[in-house]
Amino acid sequence: MRKLMVIAAAALALAGCGSDVEEAHKAVAAQLQNPAAARFTTPRTLAHGNVCGQVREKGGNGQYGPYRSFAAIKAEDGYHAIIDTDGNNPAVRTICGAPEAQSVAVDNGNGWEVRIAPNAMGALTDMTARLVEHGFMANVASRDGKTEVYLGPFPTQAEAEQKKAELMASQGIEADVVPHPAGG
Structure with a gap:
């Protein structure tokens, strides 16, 4: 007892x-x-x-x-x-440790993309399915030995920043805006 x-x-x-x-x-x-x-x-x-x-x-x-x-x-x-x-x-x-948005004064000529923060990703298939389900067309790319999820490319940095804001507002997903690589 x-x-x-x-x-x-x-x-x-x-x-x-x-x-x-x-x-x-x-x-x-x-x-x-x-x-x-x-x-x-x-x-x-x-x-x-x-x-x-x-x-x-x-x-x-x-x-x-x-x-x-x-x-x-x-x-x-x-x-x-x-x-x-x-x-x-x-x-x-x-x-x-949220990613800092990279800002470049002039457009890089290749466009811009929204990169999903690695700490927000979870399972790759779950993340891409969640994005597509909510109207965000996601791309998966392997760059510098890392598999990452991107939205875009967008012709201007302003358009990419707008999509990043929509992503955070509707889904609570952290991301950063980065230049789209040439030939990528």
Whole structure:
């Protein structure tokens, strides 16, 4: 009986403790206007227990807004969340290791493409199927010994940036814009 009580007490103590991802999601949700309607995707636990991912919430009109990246930094007193409201927050990009968009002042003549971030990929077939299912025409290419998923090419960097924004807003998938290689 005594062993049963000790096991029951341990189980109750553990039940009150959420996982790192759950605790990070609570910290992010606390910063939202409608935390009960928060939807999270692609959570990743990093070194030191930091958590990165994407979140979206319902607005006052009852519709879900676009996905936004977040970083939840683990501290002694819990998680401190940073939500990237415009896709350009350097703190979130640094903590989460999101790819930096390459910018070139003039068009390279070969066009531009949207490269899916390696940390967002998961299984190659699952990613390409998800993209196609949601209207994004994906290409798979092997470059520099790595198999990667791309959208495009697009004639201008602005068009590629627009497609990247659509991808994040509708699917919560991180990506970067890169020059399309000559002959690629």
